[in-house]
Amino acid sequence: MTFQKRAHKILELLETYGEVEIRQLATKIGVSEVTVRRDLTSMAANGLLYRTHGGAMKISDVIKPVSFANKAEVNLKAKDAICKRAAEDIAEGDVIFIDCGSTAFRLCQFIKNKNIKVITNSLPIVNELQHSAVTINLIGGEVDASRQAIHGTMALEHISRYHADKAFLGVDGITAEGLYAGSEYEAANTLAMAAQTNCTYMLCDASKIGKTSYLKFNNLSIVDILVTNYNGPELNKFQSKGISLSPVTV
Amino acid sequence: MTFQKRAHKILELLETYGEVEIRQLATKIGVSEVTVRRDLTSMAANGLLYRTHGGAMKISDVIKPVSFANKAEVNLKAKDAICKRAAEDIAEGDVIFIDCGSTAFRLCQFIKNKNIKVITNSLPIVNELQHSAVTINLIGGEVDASRQAIHGTMALEHISRYHADKAFLGVDGITAEGLYAGSEYEAANTLAMAAQTNCTYMLCDASKIGKTSYLKFNNLSIVDILVTNYNGPELNKFQSKGISLSPVTV
DNA sequence: TTAATTATGATTAAATTTGATCGAATTAAC
DNA sequence: GTTAATTCGATCAAATTTAATCATAATTAA
Numbered sequence: 001m002t003f004q005k006r007a008h009k010i011l012e013l014l015e016t017y018g019e020v021e022i023r024q025l026a027t028k029i030g031v032s033e034v035t036v037r038r039d040l041t042s043m044a045a046n047g048l049l050y051r052t053h054g055g056a057m058k059i060s061d062v063i064k065p066v067s068f069a070n071k072a073e074v075n076l077k078a079k080d081a082i083c084k085r086a087a088e089d090i091a092e093g094d095v096i097f098i099d100c101g102s103t104a105f106r107l108c109q110f111i112k113n114k115n116i117k118v119i120t121n122s123l124p125i126v127n128e129l130q131h132s133a134v135t136i137n138l139i140g141g142e143v144d145a146s147r148q149a150i151h152g153t154m155a156l157e158h159i160s161r162y163h164a165d166k167a168f169l170g171v172d173g174i175t176a177e178g179l180y181a182g183s184e185y186e187a188a189n190t191l192a193m194a195a196q197t198n199c200t201y202m203l204c205d206a207s208k209i210g211k212t213s214y215l216k217f218n219n220l221s222i223v224d225i226l227v228t229n230y231n232g233p234e235l236n237k238f239q240s241k242g243i244s245l246s247p248v249t250v
Numbered sequence: 251m252t253f254q255k256r257a258h259k260i261l262e263l264l265e266t267y268g269e270v271e272i273r274q275l276a277t278k279i280g281v282s283e284v285t286v287r288r289d290l291t292s293m294a295a296n297g298l299l300y301r302t303h304g305g306a307m308k309i310s311d312v313i314k315p316v317s318f319a320n321k322a323e324v325n326l327k328a329k330d331a332i333c334k335r336a337a338e339d340i341a342e343g344d345v346i347f348i349d350c351g352s353t354a355f356r357l358c359q360f361i362k363n364k365n366i367k368v369i370t371n372s373l374p375i376v377n378e379l380q381h382s383a384v385t386i387n388l389i390g391g392e393v394d395a396s397r398q399a400i401h402g403t404m405a406l407e408h409i410s411r412y413h414a415d416k417a418f419l420g421v422d423g424i425t426a427e428g429l430y431a432g433s434e435y436e437a438a439n440t441l442a443m444a445a446q447t448n449c450t451y452m453l454c455d456a457s458k459i460g461k462t463s464y465l466k467f468n469n470l471s472i473v474d475i476l477v478t479n480y481n482g483p484e485l486n487k488f489q490s491k492g493i494s495l496s497p498v499t500v
Numbered sequence: 501t502t503a504a505t506t507a508t509g510a511t512t513a514a515a516t517t518t519g520a521t522c523g524a525a526t527t528a529a530c
Numbered sequence: 531g532t533t534a535a536t537t538c539g540a541t542c543a544a545a546t547t548t549a550a551t552c553a554t555a556a557t558t559a560a
Contacts, residue, residue, distance in 0.1 A: 003507085019255070022547085032509050037548070052252045053516065054547060061258070126373070130395045138400055140390020140408045145380045150388055154408065158390045161404065253517085272537085282519050287538075303526065304537065 001029065006039055007048070014049060014058050021055040078205040078229045081248045083107040086168055086201055086227050090114060094165045097193040098125055100149035101170030101186075103203045119162055121150040121189060137162070144185070151185040159192040167197035173211035174204055176237035178220060180213035187217035194222040201246075206230035251281065256289050257298070264299055264308050271305040326356075328455040328479045331498045333357040336418055336451055336477050340364060344415045347443040348375055350399035351420030351436075353453045369412055371400040371439060387412070394435070401435040409442040417447035423461035424454055426487035428470060430463035437467035444472040451496075456480035 006029055013020050013028070022040070026033045044051040050059050082103065087110035090096060094114075098104045100122035108128040111118070118129060121139040129136055141155030169190050173180035179202075181187035194200045202223045209230040220241045227246040235245060256279055263270050263278070272290070276283045294301040300309050332353065337360035340346060344364075348354045350372035358375055361368070362382040370376065371389040379386055391405030419440050423430035429452075431437035444450045452473045459480040470491045477496040485495060 019252075033547095034509060035507085038508085041549090050254075052254050054252065057252075057254055061254075123376070126393055130393070136393035136395075137404070138388070138390055138393050140388055140400070140405070143376055143380070143386035143388050145386075150390070154387070154390070154411065158404065158408070283537095284519055285517085288518085291539095 001031065003039065003042075006031065006035075007043060010036075010039060010043065010056070011048065014056065018061055019052070019055060019057045025055075078248075079103045079106045079203075080109075081229060082203050082205060082227045084110055085246055085248045086203060087111055089201070089225075090116060090166065092116065095119065095163070097159075097164045097167035097169070097197060098122065099167075099169045099186075099189060099193060100125070100147060101203075103170040103205065104168050107168055107203075119159075119164060121155055121159075123148045123150075147185075151189060156188060156192045159189075159196060162196060164193075164197045165199065167193045167200045168203055169193060169200060170203050171208060172213035173208055174202065174220075174223075174226075175210055175212060176220070176234065176241065178216050179218050179223070180211070181215050181217050182213055184215065187215055191218060191222070199224045201225045201227055202243075204228045204230070210234050251279065253289060253292075256281065256285075257293055260286075260289060260293065260306070261298065264306065269302070269305060269307045275305075325455045325457060327500050328498075329353045329356045329453075330359075331479060331500050332453050332455060332477045334360055335496055335498045336453060337361055339451070339475075340366060340416065342366065345369065345413070347409075347414045347417035347419070347447060348372065349417075349419045349436075349439060349443060350375070350397060351453075353420040353455065354418050357418055357453075369409075369414060371405055371409075373398045373400075397435075399439075401439060406438055406442045409439075409446060412446060414443075414447045415449065417443045417450045418453055419443060419450060420453050421458065422463035423458055424452065424470075424473075424476075425460055425462060426470070426484065426491065428466050429468050429473070430461070431465050431467050432463055434465065437465055441468060441472070449474045451475045451477055452493075454478045454480070460484050 009029055010020065010025060013025070022033050022036050025036045029036065040049065040051055040056050043049050044056070047059070050057045083106040087107060090111060092115050095117045096119070098107060098118055098120045100120070105122065105124055108125055111134060112129065112132040115133050117135045117137060118125070119137040119139065120126065126136055126138055139150050139155050139158045141150045141158065142152035144151055171179045171190065172182045179190070181190065200223055202225070204226065206229050209228060209232070220238065220243060223243050225244045225246055226238055227248065229248050231247060239245060259279055260270065260275060263275070272283050272286050275286045279286065290299065290301055290306050293299050294306070298309065300307045333356040337357060340361060342365050345367040346369070348357060348368055348370045350370070355372065355374055358378040361384060362379065365383050367385045367387060368375070368379060369387040369389065376386055376388055389400050389405050389408045391400045391408065392402035394401055421429045421440065422432045422436070429440070431440065450473055452475070454476065456479050459478060459482070470488065470493060473493050475494045475496050476488055477498065479498050479500050481497060489495060
């Protein structure tokens, strides 16, 4: 029995039952479980099925995640502590930028009752602050459903029209060499906001410190204050680059 | 029972009851409460549900309270009929403006599967079209929580940057003398969109015809096509002013 | 036929999944 | 506000599944 014949058989069974188990396939096809496992791995790599622990499922039966809005975040405690610390620096009457990252989102809860103006490209933040004391300016442009945010040329131009006292931004990673983002959009947005701000706060839980990512988009010069729960040797390097530290404990 | 199967079951129960408890899920699925808790945490992380203390809720009940507000609308049947008629004129590839009124919102259901670009200042429309075939361009500016829309100088300027094939707009009232709006913002928005469009559709259920309101903001010259379920003597006057009629029956 | 490549099966260490337990955190009751 | 009852998150252990390694069988090319 060749691989092609087995693959055909597996897809047939998947079509009938919606899901299959490795043991069941091994007996039904008459090969070892190792071979079935290999077949499933290769078929999954080609997008023919969805691999589960102990078997496989039809692709169409797999549930796709819909929105990141209410994401049960990792490092929530750290992020909340960081945002609480950052919020202490926000004064009544301030105009602030907030980016669309998951860390900055946690800032909302601490600023709901402040009389400030928030400029953001994040839809969840708009939802969150909608009926609060905060005045919201939503950045216009293309809607990115997966990131629940606005981006594009128009968004950058929108940002360039405004000027804020402070910007509260996140990144995918930060090292002494510079800032790292997960996409061009995030990078462009971060740079645009930082350019129109008196004081840029970088909100980074410990997992971001020393981490590199897809795109290195700038050196550290745009960062004024680093708020983090990280407490290690890297911090000195940041300080020597002129960044003020605002350490928090979780 | 794999994680994927349990996830299916949980979403199914969630769909039926709107909310679920951990204990109930554990017995129903036949796994420990610890496992259910883990499943819910992971599903919440993927945005599949909203985690509560002791269970979970459907995400749509939590995240989209805005679009639900429009359910208790008056003249829903008429509005739907009007929007269905209007949607027939929208071709693949079209770029269209949609304003933030309650009538135009009903257009969403009829365009979800079209490959078009929608430019709007309405937050409920963004929510509604977020995971559809439609590309969304959200107009930036001040967020008006009560109207669930964006307005202001920046919004008008944003609109002026774009050009659409068609605009689908509503008004507070329309007579042979002109168009009436409930606020300066609505009026400015309507004018801005109409100015950047080849063909302006006015969506008006019968209650708007012949009605005047707070602010008369323009004559009828900006209107190209009037879609309405109204069927009375006023219609001739509109026609004599150069407006095409697109009548619907409820 | 022989050498080389590929596919299969067995074995074992690593990774996942699940359930149990317990202190911490949250909610409800008073 | 304080206390009691749940619920949560973290950690550990057991069971299962997986990936990696290696040896053997089958297939192919020279």
